[in-house]
Amino acid sequence: MSPAVQARVLQTQSDERLAAAAGEGHESAFEVLVLRYREPLLYYSRRLGLSEARAEDVAQQSLMRAWISLQRGAPVRNVRAWLYRIAHNATVDALRGPAAAHEQLTDEAGEIAGVRGDPEGAVAVREIFADLAMPVEDARQVVGDFRRYTANPPTAEQQTAWQNETADQLRREFGPSGAAQALRDAHTLASRDPRVLAMIESAGLGNHPGTVMRLARIARAERNRGWIK
Numbered sequence: 001m002s003p004a005v006q007a008r009v010l011q012t013q014s015d016e017r018l019a020a021a022a023g024e025g026h027e028s029a030f031e032v033l034v035l036r037y038r039e040p041l042l043y044y045s046r047r048l049g050l051s052e053a054r055a056e057d058v059a060q061q062s063l064m065r066a067w068i069s070l071q072r073g074a075p076v077r078n079v080r081a082w083l084y085r086i087a088h089n090a091t092v093d094a095l096r097g098p099a100a101a102h103e104q105l106t107d108e109a110g111e112i113a114g115v116r117g118d119p120e121g122a123v124a125v126r127e128i129f130a131d132l133a134m135p136v137e138d139a140r141q142v143v144g145d146f147r148r149y150t151a152n153p154p155t156a157e158q159q160t161a162w163q164n165e166t167a168d169q170l171r172r173e174f175g176p177s178g179a180a181q182a183l184r185d186a187h188t189l190a191s192r193d194p195r196v197l198a199m200i201e202s203a204g205l206g207n208h209p210g211t212v213m214r215l216a217r218i219a220r221a222e223r224n225r226g227w228i229k
Contacts, residue, residue, distance in 0.1 A: 015079035023070040030070070033079070034063055040225060041087045048091045058094050062087040080227075081193075138214045145211060149203040162207040169209055170216065185219035185228050186212050 010018065010032045021029035038059055045055035065086050076082045134142070154162070170179035190196050205211045222228045 016076070019070060019076050019079045022067065023073060025071070030067055037080070037083050038063065041083065043221075044084065044087055045091045049095055050091060054094055058087065058090045062090045065090070134214065134218060142211055142214065145205055145208060146199055146203045149205060154204045159204065159207055162209055166207055166209045166212045169213055173213070174216070174220070182216045182220060183212065185223055186215035188228055189215050189219040189222065
């Protein structure tokens with residue numbers, strides 16, 4: 001098979017198949033993953049507060065860590081989530097001030113029912129948001145809302161008010177013709193990880209304007225990149 005044909009075949013493979021091939025030493029397979037994710041990881045690091053030059057460094061370091069991990073036989077079920085987690089941790093390490101916010105998020109996550117007193121569980125909750133490519137400050141807001149409305153569930157009247165406000169915000173930001181699609185995309189994003197959906201639904205945040213709009217903005221960026229169809 002010629003190199004050109006091999007390259008075209010590799011580009012049609014799933015992330016997981018490429019990762020498996022890369023783990024067996026096939027650099028060309030890993031290069032396809034680099035082409036797919038380098039720009040999105042750069043964008044994510046910049047959203048978290050890194051300069052363009054520093055984000056370039058972090059993306060390079062993250063991809064190198066991923067390659068080394070694959071060579072060591074690291075099990076990877078969801079390549080995209082795994083790469084974002086590596087980039088998230090590398091970005092936080094590169095930041096000074098926001099690193100404290102990152103640790104505070106872990107502390108706040110530990111207050112969520114079911115992980116109190118469980119450091120690993122708290123980190124897992126934090127990483128859920130990293131998998132969604134959600135900036136630390138946005139994740140802190142969602143965790144804070146979860147705690148608030150788990151303790152004091154929203155009333156039916158409050159849910160109705162939220163639903164109306166969310167609809168207004170979606171129309172203002174995405175336009176009358178794009179609001180419904182933005183809402184569907186937000187739900188698609190949240191449904192990607194059952195833990196996220198369970199957290200949102202258990203606290204009654206499915207109509208909460210802040211929660212929905214944060215998810216909708218991330219989902220729109222993913223749609224623009226072709227990750228949500």
